[in-house]
Amino acid sequence: MRPTTAASAPPTGITTIRRPLRADAQRNYDRLVSAAHSVLSERGSEASMEEIAKRADVGVGTLYRHFPRRIDLVEAVYREGVESLVTLATSVAADATPWDALVEWLDGFVRYAQSKRVFLTELHEAFEKNPELALDSRERIRIAAGLVLERAQQTGVARDDIDAADLMQLVGGMCMARNASMERNERLLTLVLDGIRTTAHD
Amino acid sequence: MRPTTAASAPPTGITTIRRPLRADAQRNYDRLVSAAHSVLSERGSEASMEEIAKRADVGVGTLYRHFPRRIDLVEAVYREGVESLVTLATSVAADATPWDALVEWLDGFVRYAQSKRVFLTELHEAFEKNPELALDSRERIRIAAGLVLERAQQTGVARDDIDAADLMQLVGGMCMARNASMERNERLLTLVLDGIRTTAHD
DNA sequence: GCCAAACCGGAGGCTGCCTCCGTATCGTAA
């Protein structure tokens, strides 16, 4: 159904054996996801397929070959966000101190959650039609969160009476609240971080 | 904007003084809301305005005079559901024993929440554009819940260490869960009721 | 019963999703 190749394409349940995408096709696939991301962020559910195709500098035919339904494109954008969040976890875990890694990753998580809000209506529909999408993604993110959180806990810079699921619910819920904004989120995140840090322990 | 009259029409912020709807207009208004309710329940976001008009035995023009945007119709249907839930609270509080009233009302609440699920995508959009709709409604329902709950608590048949907001969050959350179904909801509700009832207290 | 105000209805405009197929490009084998 969808190309089962390259970094950004998700693994399908049935792994059809097929040759990799042609170079131009792969390029267009990437450009489409990227264009969709920015148009959806800007215009939410107002975003039209034509506009996305135009932004990617590609015909609508090409768009529809890669993403037969609008929902498939939304799903791809969502998956990419999840994927980059997972990648971020491993990269900050490798490069930064445990505490900084946690801070940086949570910052990325807040940005991710924020950007998700704008096309939440679309996303909700995708979740309806494909419930495991939501579950899978949540689980993947939870594991990523566990990676940075547990590292911080093991080195003693984060209190250890919380787990990744707690953290997700707290920060995720905060971002999804109806009166959330980027500024408020950033502010609340520092508050949460102060709560997690052990030096400020009683 | 919208007719500010009769039982089913919601009070607008700016209370324009205007004569009541003509009899035929009021009749059509009611039929449209009712038709929209059933079509939306059956077909969710697939429901088309044409189909709703046809079900109400009315032209699309008439539909659009009453509800200029699709979202206005969704909102009206939603408000009607909330309203009937509030009405239910006062009527069961008047007619049934405190415990039975609580059971009946929660049963109605579960049905309401269940029916809301099917057009949640639409609803989400309405909430985006008009955030106070969600807040208002939640508050109205909370008060209704308080009516039956507190009555049960005052006569000693329900434990009094919970309040209406707790109840809403518990039962509402349960209904909104991704794997909810009518049967499961009914089953879980009996479970919750057993937890609330004081005779089973330790 | 009369008349102005209010309302009805459905043809049609417009926009956005998606399909179709002739043309262009890629990758491979000679």
Next chain:
DNA sequence: TTACGATACGGAGGCAGCCTCCGGTTTGGC
């Protein structure tokens, strides 16, 4: 390098759904 089959591109156009417009009808106060 060339040639050719497989693969991908693109945009005109079909189609459906949202919404508008306005000529005809109904209502209700006098």
